[in-house]
Amino acid sequence: MKTKLFTLLLLVVVSNSFSQTALQLLSATKKFYTANYEMDFETITALSYPKMVETIGKEVLQEQLDKSYQNDEYRLRYQLESMPFITRKIQKIGNQSFCVVSCRNPVRYFYETKLSAEEAAAKIPILQEINHTKDVTFEPKRNSFNVKRSTTYLAVFDETTNGNWAFFNLDDDHQKAAFKTLFDEKTQTVLGLGK
Template sequence: MKTKILFIAFFIFQTIAVLAQDMTSLKTEALKSYKAGVNMNFDAIFETTYPKVFDIIPQEQMKTMFGQMMENEQFSIKLVEVDPGFSFGEIKKIEGKMFCLIGHNNVMAMKFKEPMNDAESMTDIFKSSMNAEKVTYDKATNTFRIEMRSTLIAVADELTKKQWKFLNKDKDNKLFSMIFDEKIVKALDL
């Protein structure tokens, strides 16, 4: 009887230790991914991105898209480094893959090149389209500061050699749904 109890206790301890290790590495990798994005370090962004994304959008094309999104004829966007205030969901194992949803603070400064005539309606657009929690406009610099909570989807599987890699959760989960099947989407409640 003692042997069974010791075995069960050992098994529970091992399970907790493995989950704790996964959470430790997840926290480290999430911070690395966040900092890569804020610094617009493309190599680091690509290193922390779930690799199947590049089957859909090749790295060079993604780099071009990021560049055009961050700087164009109408505006420029800078990501502002803040305390990410991570909130980690439960690590779920589905079909041999591990997933975790991670909420974090996301702040951007969007500077328009032409004077803004209707900053109030733009503020409303940012709040509704981006689920922004707070939007402020600085008329002197023609810049909006947009504050929101964003979600990273962490994945660790055979493809990543059990290392955590990330996808940004988009509003309709289109990218995630292109990579993972409906069973996984439902299990994660996406």
């Protein structure tokens, strides 16, 4: 009888801690997405994986973020304030937990200088490649491109994240490169993020 009671208690504790971790993951993901939506580079940096921030450098990371959202050529904006997230199973690899999180994330590129039809046509394949999508539409009246894309975040929980989930935005080439530098090929393959 005691064995059954202990087993049941253990299952409740494990189930509760897993749900708590999943709820923490969802909450942290929403904060990270909102920080990107609001272009809050301090919060993005605070929620980013610490070793990635250290590798890139805090100031450099914030400059890269600022430049990717607004520069002399265009302004990039997330179009939707909130988004439902698709989370893969939380995976434990060694002493670290990982979760790949994705969502549909339409963005808009507002160009600073009026684009001719030829210039707009030339930008479409570039935006398709950058955003990994074929769904790019130029809207001449707004001098902008509507891009329907998916965004992928990698959430990491380990001894460096102070008991919180921390993120890589894998849409960002600099962060993706840092991820590939910080984690071995086996980890990348297990997460389905190799090559």
